Amino acid sequence: MRRAAPKAILFDTFGTVVDWRGSLIAELSDHGARHGITADWAGLVDAWRAAYAPSMNRVRRGELPWTLLDDLHRASLDALCGRFGLDALDDATRHWMTMGWHRLHPWPDSVPGLRRLHAVATLGPLSNGNVSLLVDLARFGGLPWDMVFGSDLFGHYKPDPETYLGACRLLGLPPGEVMMAAAHNGDLRAARALGLQTGFILRPTEYGPAQTTDLAPDQDWDVIVNSIEELAGALGA
Amino acid sequence: MRRAAPKAILFDTFGTVVDWRGSLIAELSDHGARHGITADWAGLVDAWRAAYAPSMNRVRRGELPWTLLDDLHRASLDALCGRFGLDALDDATRHWMTMGWHRLHPWPDSVPGLRRLHAVATLGPLSNGNVSLLVDLARFGGLPWDMVFGSDLFGHYKPDPETYLGACRLLGLPPGEVMMAAAHNGDLRAARALGLQTGFILRPTEYGPAQTTDLAPDQDWDVIVNSIEELAGALGA
Numbered sequence: 001m002r003r004a005a006p007k008a009i010l011f012d013t014f015g016t017v018v019d020w021r022g023s024l025i026a027e028l029s030d031h032g033a034r035h036g037i038t039a040d041w042a043g044l045v046d047a048w049r050a051a052y053a054p055s056m057n058r059v060r061r062g063e064l065p066w067t068l069l070d071d072l073h074r075a076s077l078d079a080l081c082g083r084f085g086l087d088a089l090d091d092a093t094r095h096w097m098t099m100g101w102h103r104l105h106p107w108p109d110s111v112p113g114l115r116r117l118h119a120v121a122t123l124g125p126l127s128n129g130n131v132s133l134l135v136d137l138a139r140f141g142g143l144p145w146d147m148v149f150g151s152d153l154f155g156h157y158k159p160d161p162e163t164y165l166g167a168c169r170l171l172g173l174p175p176g177e178v179m180m181a182a183a184h185n186g187d188l189r190a191a192r193a194l195g196l197q198t199g200f201i202l203r204p205t206e207y208g209p210a211q212t213t214d215l216a217p218d219q220d221w222d223v224i225v226n227s228i229e230e231l232a233g234a235l236g237a
Numbered sequence: 238m239r240r241a242a243p244k245a246i247l248f249d250t251f252g253t254v255v256d257w258r259g260s261l262i263a264e265l266s267d268h269g270a271r272h273g274i275t276a277d278w279a280g281l282v283d284a285w286r287a288a289y290a291p292s293m294n295r296v297r298r299g300e301l302p303w304t305l306l307d308d309l310h311r312a313s314l315d316a317l318c319g320r321f322g323l324d325a326l327d328d329a330t331r332h333w334m335t336m337g338w339h340r341l342h343p344w345p346d347s348v349p350g351l352r353r354l355h356a357v358a359t360l361g362p363l364s365n366g367n368v369s370l371l372v373d374l375a376r377f378g379g380l381p382w383d384m385v386f387g388s389d390l391f392g393h394y395k396p397d398p399e400t401y402l403g404a405c406r407l408l409g410l411p412p413g414e415v416m417m418a419a420a421h422n423g424d425l426r427a428a429r430a431l432g433l434q435t436g437f438i439l440r441p442t443e444y445g446p447a448q449t450t451d452l453a454p455d456q457d458w459d460v461i462v463n464s465i466e467e468l469a470g471a472l473g474a
Contacts, residue, residue, distance in 0.1 A: 146375060
């Protein structure tokens with residue numbers, strides 16, 4: 001640690017705290033088995049996630065007005081159903097599938113690590129999810145957040161600076177007393193550029209066994225760890 | 238209950254969940270004793286609180302730009318020090334006193350009642366406090382909030398409708414599925430006018446033994462109880 005321990009830690013959520021890919025593939029495969037629907041569920045989930053950044057970038061560039069992530073997720077799903085032979089899925093099923101992003105399981109180390117960190121710092125997600133999604137995830141997985149920083153608080157998606165600085169402002173803390181913790185180098189680059197501390201949590205299977213991105217830190221982040229439990233240890237919690 | 242149980246419950250905080258008066262008088266009296274400062278601490282606390290609504294109303298009427306409650310509290314304290322013979326208090330002491338609003342003890346029933354309610358509904362404060370104040374109160378007192386709705390999320394103070402409706406919007410719920418719980422009839426009147434459910438929690442000593450306001454419900458609120466534990470019971474938690 002090069003600086004004083006952070007007073008607050010902001011966590012990227014999808015991939016860093018929860019296993020979106022494993023959770024969605026399991027839920028959809030189970031749904032398909034129970035309803036006799038055969039599809040490439042893993043392929044659908046990967047394509048759905050691949051649509052994530054482009055959909056937010058349309059908002060970030062002003063091509064779309066502010067749109068909740070729930071609504072971006074639904075639009076991306078609708079655009080993908082044909083490709084995966086799922087055009088027959090009705091509205092209620094598509095809504096339930098979209099709300100699957102509110103039911104993602106934490107990685108095994110997330111809850112024990114966050115509980116330890118809660119004793120030494122204020123904790124919250126800083127995610128592109130909307131508040132209701134993040135609140136549902138926390139209730140579903142037992143995540144001990146003190147505050148939930150959803151993108152709809154700011155009307156901006158990461159890596160727009162309004163998100164990082166908005167969370168610091170609401171916490172009443174200068175950026176240097178706040179750590180951004182994420183499994184994604186890009187998130188940390190944006191946070192560091194604004195003066196936040198940075199914690200890199202390696203999640204080499206977020207995108208499955210063939211993951212090619214974020215397999216290593218690309219800067220000397222303040223803390224580099226393999227789990228949130230290791231982050232707790234590194235911060236003396 | 239006249240309607241389906243609420244999916245979320247929003248709690249007024251000062252007076253409803255925490256005992257601001259008892260907490261501040263105890264802390265300031267102790268500080269005075271340790272530092273040899275004699276003053277009418279109870280009188281100061283009551284006068285400080287009496288300045289609360291007028292200070293927010295200046296913001297609500299547009300006479301002041303948006304100002305955090307922390308800053309209104311400090312300005313009100315500065316204006317009162319002379320009257321209570323405390324002009325000699327230095328800046329650090331005044332800051333510490335102002336931050337006393339971040340260290341208020343819950344009423345004895347608050348934490349056990351909220352823990353029970355947490356099992357059946359999403360919980361959050363909807364308070365005129367700023368987010369950092371409410372987060373500190375929750376960490377200080379162990380309040381199990383799912384989300385913290387501070388007035389700085391909306392740039393409005395209650396009873397402005399932007400606060401009640403803003404919280405419902407962030408929760409993704411229609412007002413009819415959300416309950417406002419408060420010890421103050423005025424708060425519930427504003428919430429009911431917007432379609433929220435209402436829970437009145439009697440706090441007859443919030444303002445001390447001589448309290449004259451909010452000693453009884455002034456409408457047929459959906460639930461009327463003497464404690465947050467009773468609210469949990471009324472909602473089947």
